[in-house]
Amino acid sequence: MAPTTRSQNSSLRSSPAPTSPPSSKCSLSTSSASTPSKYSKQSSSSSSPPPPLPAKPRILILGTGWSGFTLAQRLSSSPISTTHQIVLLSPHRTMALTPLLASAACGIFDFRIAEEPVRRLGNAGQLVKYQVKVERVDLGGRRVWCRAVVGSNGNARLAAADGVPGEKDREGEGGEWHEGDGEFEIGYDTLILAPGSETNTFGTPGVLDCCLTMKSVQDAMRLRESILDCFELASLPVYEEAKKKELLHFVIVGGGPTGVELAAEIDELVHGHLLRIYPDLQGLPTISVYDVADRMLGQFGEKLSEYAMEKFRRRDVRVCTKREIKGFERGVMEVKDEGEVKFGVAVWCAGNKATSLVENLDVKKSEGAMQRVFTDKWLRVLKPDKEEGIVEGVYALGDAADIEGNALPPTAEVALQKAEWLAKHLNEIEYRKADGKGMEEEGFNAYIGRKDGVVDGGGEWTGKGAWLAWRSGSLEWTRSWRRRCMIVLVWVMNKFDGREIARR
Numbered sequence: 311m312a313p314t315t316r317s318q319n320s321s322l323r324s325s326p327a328p329t330s331p332p333s334s335k336c337s338l339s340t341s342s343a344s345t346p347s348k349y350s351k352q353s354s355s356s357s358s359p360p361p362p363l364p365a366k367p368r369i370l371i372l373g374t375g376w377s378g379f380t381l382a383q384r385l386s387s388s389p390i391s392t393t394h395q396i397v398l399l400s401p402h403r404t405m406a407l408t409p410l411l412a413s414a415a416c417g418i419f420d421f422r423i424a425e426e427p428v429r430r431l432g433n434a435g436q437l438v439k440y441q442v443k444v445e446r447v448d449l450g451g452r453r454v455w456c457r458a459v460v461g462s463n464g465n466a467r468l469a470a471a472d473g474v475p476g477e478k479d480r481e482g483e484g485g486e487w488h489e490g491d492g493e494f495e496i497g498y499d500t501l502i503l504a505p506g507s508e509t510n511t512f513g514t515p516g517v518l519d520c521c522l523t524m525k526s527v528q529d530a531m532r533l534r535e536s537i538l539d540c541f542e543l544a545s546l547p548v549y550e551e552a553k554k555k556e557l558l559h560f561v562i563v564g565g566g567p568t569g570v571e572l573a574a575e576i577d578e579l580v581h582g583h584l585l586r587i588y589p590d591l592q593g594l595p596t597i598s599v600y601d602v603a604d605r606m607l608g609q610f611g612e613k614l615s616e617y618a619m620e621k622f623r624r625r626d627v628r629v630c631t632k633r634e635i636k637g638f639e640r641g642v643m644e645v646k647d648e649g650e651v652k653f654g655v656a657v658w659c660a661g662n663k664a665t666s667l668v669e670n671l672d673v674k675k676s677e678g679a680m681q682r683v684f685t686d687k688w689l690r691v692l693k694p695d696k697e698e699g700i701v702e703g704v705y706a707l708g709d710a711a712d713i714e715g716n717a718l719p720p721t722a723e724v725a726l727q728k729a730e731w732l733a734k735h736l737n738e739i740e741y742r743k744a745d746g747k748g749m750e751e752e753g754f755n756a757y758i759g760r761k762d763g764v765v766d767g768g769g770e771w772t773g774k775g776a777w778l779a780w781r782s783g784s785l786e787w788t789r790s791w792r793r794r795c796m797i798v799l800v801w802v803m804n805k806f807d808g809r810e811i812a813r814r
């Protein structure tokens with residue numbers, strides 16, 4: 311295809327773009343094709359190019375989570391959207407409002423409230439969005455390689471040239487994949503890396519087969535279905551009491567804020583709602599939180615952490631600290647020094663790791679369980695240790711990145727702050743006018759159930775005030791007035807008519 315022409319006076323591009331001839335395969339770039347492509351043996355099906363793109367400098371945003379979505383939202387309503395082409399690359403059609411997932415799974419909100427559609431960002435045609443997974447980034451050649459994904463909201467199903475895979479393919483049982491299908495490369499003037507992180511199983515056998523995770527709305531839906539299925543099975547007349555207890559044992563692995571909030575929501579759902587409609591199962595459900603550390607909520611102050619653990623114990627939520635999980639088989643967790651623990655549902659919330667894309671990037675990264683791309687305080691990606699300086703035209707933010715010498719936690723709060731700052735900065739154009747302010751660490755809060763919470767930051771506080779701060783955060787997390795109205799409406803309906811889950 312005819313390559314798109316990029317403006318030569320792009321103020322966002324701090325070094326001239328490479329000028330070697332464009333690649334012969336499907337390419338949306340004027341940038342160099344000097345590096346051999348791993349997709350060079352493409353089938354003819356992938357050679358029909360997407361429509362030509364406008365001749366403007368291109369900003370590529372890789373990822374549409376908290377940081378990528380917020381950045382795109384801000385850029386699309388700022389002057390830069392008239393002078394630059396903004397392209398979003400992500401496998402997902404919607405962005406998950408992760409802090410609302412546990413509440414959605416436990417029936418407080420409808421699932422629609424916990425996600426925002428990406429394609430509604432900006433005015434029609436203002437942003438370009440491709441539903442793809444970025445397979446590789448060529449920082450020297452200023453281009454990335456993409457592969458189309460479809461199915462289950464883009465959850466890792468590869469598109470074939472002859473259309474969307476059928477049911478058989480969706481179940482992973484077959485289907486034909488032709489090399490080169492749905493693949494293309496695209497050049498950039500400015501690249502924003504915001505691919506987030508992936509669940510870290512720490513190599514524990516059986517996690518991905520036997521546990522649920524809590525990263526997306528699909529995960530939240532699966533959890534709700536699984537909890538209800540366990541209640542239905544336990545209410546059948548065929549099982550002994552011991553088996554019913556096993557079915558109604560809900561295990562959460564990971565005592566960080568995600569695990570603790572999930573345990574609190576499940577406890578409230580089970581004791582406040584489900585046992586009213588399954589009265590014969592009174593006294594049988596148990597909720598357990600397992601963690602290898604010696605306390606839950608490790609990043610909070612010790613007093614707050616002890617407060618939360620004590621509250622859980624009083625409600626018969628089992629707090630199992632200093633426990634090493636050896637592995638999982640269906641319905642069974644093997645715990646060091648404890649042996650086999652049977653469960654109905656287990657949710658793995660024990661940690662995150664870098665995506666394979668970040669792992670393969672040749673840039674400066676942090677050490678430790680989760681490698682993060684190091685940036686300076688203007689969020690510019692740093693070259694690897696052996697070289698010095700920044701990678702021109704490349705920024706990174708969100709869970710995937712950290713500012714060297716000023717570590718911030720991998721939270722939505724930080725991702726939002728950085729995205730808002732970067733949108734402003736890209737518009738200001740003259741670097742170094744901005745000073746990186748606004749990215750300092752803020753307070754943490756966590757819900758521990760039954761109208762109680764803990765807040766660490768600006769002092770430590772607990773109780774109803776902390777719960778109110780957390781609950782009102784639900785309104786802040788949404789990205790549109792439409793969802794704010796829906797949340798308020800649902801709160802009122804839940805108050806007077808019970809949760810929707812009770813009717814399913």
Ligand SMILES: Cc1cc2nc3c(=O)[nH]c(=O)nc-3n(C[C@H](O)[C@H](O)[C@H](O)COP(=O)(O)OP(=O)(O)OC[C@H]3O[C@@H](n4cnc5c(N)ncnc54)[C@H](O)[C@@H]3O)c2cc1C
Pocket residue numbers: 372373374375376377378399400401402408409410411412442443444445504505506507524525568665667707708709710720721722723724725
């Ligand atoms: C259940 C849960 C509850 C949470 N609660 C809170 C909370 O209360 N408060 C808080 O501050 N934080 C919370 N967090 C943390 C918060 O969700 C993360 O810090 C935040 O999502 C990070 O934003 P991000 O943009 O870096 O990544 P993400 O939001 O994870 O988005 C990453 C995006 O990149 C895309 N992507 C990944 N790889 C590729 C690729 N190769 N090609 C193209 N696209 C790619 C993904 O599909 C996704 O769209 C919670 C997290 C979870 C899981």
